Amino acid sequence: MAKPKVAFYWCASCGGCEETVVDLNEDLLKVADAVDIVLYPVALDFKRKDIESLGDGEIAVSFINGAVRTEEQEEMVKLLRAKSGLVVAFGSCAHIGGIPGLGNFWTRDTIFQRVYKEVPSVENPGGTTPQEKVAVDIGELTLPEFWDTVKTLDQVIPVDYYLPGCPPPPDLVMNAINAILTGNLPEKGAVLAPDKALCDTCPRNETKPEKISIKEIKRPYEIKIDPEKCFLEQGLICHGPFTRSGCGETCIKANMPCRGCFGPVDGVVDQGAKGLSAIVSILGLEGEERMTEEDVQKLIDGIVDPAGTFYRFSLPASLLRRRRME
Ligand code: SF4
Numbered sequence: 234m235a236k237p238k239v240a241f242y243w244c245a246s247c248g249g250c251e252e253t254v255v256d257l258n259e260d261l262l263k264v265a266d267a268v269d270i271v272l273y274p275v276a277l278d279f280k281r282k283d284i285e286s287l288g289d290g291e292i293a294v295s296f297i298n299g300a301v302r303t304e305e306q307e308e309m310v311k312l313l314r315a316k317s318g319l320v321v322a323f324g325s326c327a328h329i330g331g332i333p334g335l336g337n338f339w340t341r342d343t344i345f346q347r348v349y350k351e352v353p354s355v356e357n358p359g360g361t362t363p364q365e366k367v368a369v370d371i372g373e374l375t376l377p378e379f380w381d382t383v384k385t386l387d388q389v390i391p392v393d394y395y396l397p398g399c400p401p402p403p404d405l406v407m408n409a410i411n412a413i414l415t416g417n418l419p420e421k422g423a424v425l426a427p428d429k430a431l432c433d434t435c436p437r438n439e440t441k442p443e444k445i446s447i448k449e450i451k452r453p454y455e456i457k458i459d460p461e462k463c464f465l466e467q468g469l470i471c472h473g474p475f476t477r478s479g480c481g482e483t484c485i486k487a488n489m490p491c492r493g494c495f496g497p498v499d500g501v502v503d504q505g506a507k508g509l510s511a512i513v514s515i516l517g518l519e520g521e522e523r524m525t526e527e528d529v530q531k532l533i534d535g536i537v538d539p540a541g542t543f544y545r546f547s548l549p550a551s552l553l554r555r556r557r558m559e
């Protein structure tokens with residue numbers, strides 16, 4: 234019997250999600266044995282025409298990582314959608330926009346200005362920026378259009394399942410592959426990770442007091458972090474209360490607060506707004522002591538880059554989606 238065809242593809246991403254497939258270690262051999270990989274740009278030399286030559290729905294599942302921000306990425310994900318029975322948004326960037334989604338605080342022009350003209354390591358006396366069409370001796374060269382706005386995968390094509398994380402951990406990837414191979418899948422639209430907040434599974438939860446009172450927000454490099462104590466209790470912003478569990482508490486075990494890469498639990502529409510309200514509700518002084526305006530300002534000043542902090546992974550999926558520019 235023919236093996237099910239599987240595709241892996243990357244859009245606007247760092248490549249870490251493709252690496253996590255390699256991190257399956259010996260399980261990768263089982264996957265390679267059970268399926269027929271038809272696209273995997275980081276490792277195998279398949280071409281777009283190989284996918285175009287397949288029938289509609291012929292690929293059992295496409296795992297697509299990365300946000301969508303160029304014309305070429307839009308074409309490829311639409312092509313893979315047509316050729317695939319199932320599409321899984323693989324990793325934070327495809328799921329909720331991820332780090333590339335922070336580009337939605339800017340526009341294409343401001344990004345090009347910064348990246349190609351202003352950064353200290355760039356020497357560009359002609360002020361050249363990428364052009365969609367350039368005439369050269371041998372003809373015309375083209376580049377795909379770079380959009381102003383970064384989109385999540387489901388803002389471009391219908392998505393069947395979501396595998397969260399930056400990158401998704403190998404055990405969740407393997408569970409998802411097994412579920413797909415055995416047809417043992419949850420309802421369409423599900424996030425293939427536990428529907429619990431990270432705090433519920435965190436080994437430091439026991440040290441998290443019922444009521445936390447933060448007098449001063451600190452950044453990890455400013456203090457010697459206690460490796461046992463809840464980060465919030467230490468004045469560090471931890472996204473655990475408003476982030477989905479399932480990562481194996483990776484950052485917490487490395488003595489770093491959670492930054493929110495797994496996205497929100499079910500039912501939360503806007504992870505950043507949820508986080509802002511969770512953190513603001515615990516800012517304050519203990520007991521009856523009232524805060525002065527100066528205290529409040531000091532606390533607010535302690536949150537460096539609030540928009541980037543609370544929407545670090547989820548801006549394109551949020552209610553805001555992007556900053557409004559003139
Ligand atoms: S806030 Fe962070 S450190 Fe504290 S219990 Fe939640 S996940 Fe753990």
Ligand code: SF4
Pocket residue numbers: 398399431476477480481482483484485490491492493494495
């Ligand atoms: S601790 Fe938070 S940021 Fe780190 S891997 Fe887990 S969900 Fe992602």
